[in-house]
Amino acid sequence: MTQFSNSRRRFLLTASATAATTVLIKGCVGNPPDQTSSAASGSSPAASPAVAVQAGQEPEVKTAKLGYIPIVESAPLIIAKEKGFFAKYGMPDVEVAKQANWGAARDNVKIGSGGGGIDGGQWQMPMPYLISEGIITDNTKVPMYVLCQLNTNGNGIAIAGNHKGKGIGLKLDGKADFFSQMKSSGTRFKAAYTFPKANQEFWIRYWLAAGGINPDTEVELLTVPASQTVADMKRGAMDAFSTGDPWPYRIVADDVGFLAALTSEIWKDHPEEYFAVRSDWADKHPKATKALIKAIIEAQQWCDNFDNRKEMASILSRREYFALPEEVLLNPLMGKYNMGERQIDDRSMAVLYWKDSKGSVSYPYKSHDLWFLTESVRWGFLPKETLTGAQALIDKVNREDIWKEAAQEMGIAAADIPTSTSRGVEEFFDGIKFDPANPQAYLDSLKIKA
Numbered sequence: 335m336t337q338f339s340n341s342r343r344r345f346l347l348t349a350s351a352t353a354a355t356t357v358l359i360k361g362c363v364g365n366p367p368d369q370t371s372s373a374a375s376g377s378s379p380a381a382s383p384a385v386a387v388q389a390g391q392e393p394e395v396k397t398a399k400l401g402y403i404p405i406v407e408s409a410p411l412i413i414a415k416e417k418g419f420f421a422k423y424g425m426p427d428v429e430v431a432k433q434a435n436w437g438a439a440r441d442n443v444k445i446g447s448g449g450g451g452i453d454g455g456q457w458q459m460p461m462p463y464l465i466s467e468g469i470i471t472d473n474t475k476v477p478m479y480v481l482c483q484l485n486t487n488g489n490g491i492a493i494a495g496n497h498k499g500k501g502i503g504l505k506l507d508g509k510a511d512f513f514s515q516m517k518s519s520g521t522r523f524k525a526a527y528t529f530p531k532a533n534q535e536f537w538i539r540y541w542l543a544a545g546g547i548n549p550d551t552e553v554e555l556l557t558v559p560a561s562q563t564v565a566d567m568k569r570g571a572m573d574a575f576s577t578g579d580p581w582p583y584r585i586v587a588d589d590v591g592f593l594a595a596l597t598s599e600i601w602k603d604h605p606e607e608y609f610a611v612r613s614d615w616a617d618k619h620p621k622a623t624k625a626l627i628k629a630i631i632e633a634q635q636w637c638d639n640f641d642n643r644k645e646m647a648s649i650l651s652r653r654e655y656f657a658l659p660e661e662v663l664l665n666p667l668m669g670k671y672n673m674g675e676r677q678i679d680d681r682s683m684a685v686l687y688w689k690d691s692k693g694s695v696s697y698p699y700k701s702h703d704l705w706f707l708t709e710s711v712r713w714g715f716l717p718k719e720t721l722t723g724a725q726a727l728i729d730k731v732n733r734e735d736i737w738k739e740a741a742q743e744m745g746i747a748a749a750d751i752p753t754s755t756s757r758g759v760e761e762f763f764d765g766i767k768f769d770p771a772n773p774q775a776y777l778d779s780l781k782i783k784a
């Protein structure tokens with residue numbers, strides 16, 4: 335792909351420099367003050383919307399430290415900072431802090447901003463639940479609130495180029511031999527993701543199992559940091575990779591592999607990543623919590639205007655954020671995916687932040703949290719009994735009520751505020767249905783499970 339060859343070397347150098355820096359700094363990686371304060375100080379000409387804090391809604395604090403991972407899911411946090419929306423709602427000193435990886439984000443929220451970490455930020459599901467319950471924090475329960483969904487779509491499954499032309503696409507029906515032959519020759523198909531037991535592992539497991547491939551027996555699953563994926567796939571260390579844009583697209587752009595499926599093909603307008611904070615921070619700062627939601631909502635509306643996406647790509651591509659050439663971000667943001675073996679040009683398949691074909695993206699549906707917990711039970715990540723207590727757990731962690739209050743206070747139209755905490759029955763590409771009223775029926779309908 336000659337159009338990318340010039341930028342690739344620069345990108346790889348930047349990526350390894352970034353990796354080295356994050357190792358040295360170790361804990362939380364904040365942006366230097368000159369980068370984070372630009373919106374607050376008004377030095378950026380684009381960042382000066384009028385302050386919109388009504389009497390009685392003044393946030394208790396002007397700052398919060400929010401972590402993000404450099405994938406398109408984080409755009410509402412970065413745009414809220416860069417376009418001055420945090421400042422508009424009375425929180426000019428919010429910091430958006432790049433996290434070295436998901437494990438670092440988890441460790442940083444465990445210690446909180448008081449300990450040099452973060453108050454909250456961007457999460458895959460069900461991380462806020464696993465952190466709240468102490469499951470991935472060494473049995474230390476750090477209660478969190480899920481406040482907002484950040485995005486839908488915008489993720490994909492990339493396959494190494496040496497498997498091109500073997501019919502590995504969205505549907506794997508009839509491909510069992512391909513996987514079993516690799517297994518019997520001693521090189522099981524290796525599928526990677528950036529953090530275990532969360533979205534990206536769920537997407538690749540769902541895709542494989544829907545095609546009759548048991549991910550626990552036919553495939554080797556492994557965790558790899560996103561910044562390492564292009565190099566690892568190039569040297570043959572992995573056959574498949576599941577993550578957010580721009581990484582899947584990057585693999586095609588660099589001619590290292592192709593895309594088997596977009597997550598929007600597996601489950602159109604699926605739940606993806608979320609904004610969640612420590613509940614002790616939110617309980618102490620209820621007005622600031624709503625101010626953060628309002629700023630994120632306004633950023634989501636801005637991001638969903640496709641006329642803004644070129645500017646969005648330009649902001650996200652900057653060194654302090656994704657450190658990528660702008661052109662690898664812009665195509666997937668516009669719904670233009672070169673899949674390698676086919677082309678997709680459809681804005682409804684792109685990452686969306688505010689509205690999708692099913693309604694609100696931003697509102698955190700409790701029925702989606704239930705799917706993530708149910709899928710965790712499916713694969714044996716959480717015990718079966720989780721389903722019995724799931725509703726009580728969801729009611730504790732998911733604070734859609736705070737989202738609604740924030741949306742009402744900022745004057746969001748009633749039609750854009752969901753009236754039910756359930757989005758209703760969901761349907762996947764293989765015809766399987768998830769009825770939130772009966773998660774057990776969904777589990778019973780699945781042929782492959784732990």
Ligand code: CA
Pocket residue numbers: 407458489533534577578606607
């Ligand atoms: Ca993702």
